[in-house]
Amino acid sequence: MDVDNGQPDGPGSGNMDIEQSLLHQFSCMGTTDKDELVQQLQKLLGSQLNYSTAAFFLDMNNWNLQAAICSYFDIESPAKLPSMALISDPKASECESIEPSVSFTKTWHVMNNGTETWPSGCFLQCAGGDSLGAIRTEFPCLKPGDYTFLSLQMTSPVQPGIYQSKWRMCTPSGSYFGDPLWAIITVVEEGTMALTQQLSHFSDLGSSPVGVVPINPFIQPRGENFQDDLCSENKNPSKC
Structure with a gap:
């Protein structure tokens, strides 16, 4: 349009x-x-x-x-649509888990890679998937070659699962322009993320959780008479 x-x-x-x-x-x-x-x-x-x-x-x-x-x-129409290119997701949460009903900020780093300044009244709106509680938001004009951060306040859904949210910049008349912007999160049950972080912490330290004794698969298990067996093998009772 x-x-x-x-x-x-x-x-x-x-x-x-x-x-x-x-x-x-x-x-x-x-x-x-x-x-x-x-x-x-x-x-x-x-x-x-x-x-x-x-x-x-x-x-x-x-x-x-x-x-x-x-x-x-x-x-x-002879008129050209504005231009917008996604540079990066500086606060990407795609690789992180999040618990239900948690508020977070999703941010995209974008630039005007066109030759015309964005018209006044351009806005970002959900174009597919789950909106994750975010609403249509208007952003200031962006001059050619300039960069900006587009941020939305979102909330993770109540039910565990993987959620995708697709957002697009729109002209004041409602025409999409620029690269699609995605927010993809994994919602896990409450307490699961804390346990995962604890296990990851133990792994980082190179140690096992308290109470867990590592088993060496190359050592044969010994019975209660381990000391007697050792004396017999050494053939030297004086050391027993």
Whole structure:
């Protein structure tokens, strides 16, 4: 979809008004008939869209009318979308376990790798998976070549398991841009993580937990008469 420059009277404001009007009109429609969907798309976008082209956009978007309209404006619009590249996850939690209902901060280090400044009003929103309690968050404009940190406050789910959360930057009109951002966590039962950390601590020290006696597999087990057996083997009772 078109991206305006943040000025209501700018060159892109007319297209934005048209898009909002079309999306409002289609929201009142509802049908699963493909021919009817094609006709609705043609009616909304005008006579310049023939039947084959309308069917193409609908089929490309799994016959979702709203998605087809957005795709049409994304392709036909001369305006470029902003750019954003993921640099790193400085506080990645993908390799760490977390207990249920624990609050944590997820951060991504990103940059504007394009040639245009992000328009005012860009926001980060969940685009798939579990939102992990985070909400849509607006971020300041970013100039070309500049870096920033995108941070969200999240909470681990109650039930143990592996959870994935996909987030995307959006223009003020709702079009995705830039690299997808992922948060992947493993939720474990309460107390499990503390036990794992204790075992890891023992492993780091090179010692076994208290009360556990290591067994040497190369030594034959001895009975209660171990001392008598040793004297017999040495053939020297004076040392016994």
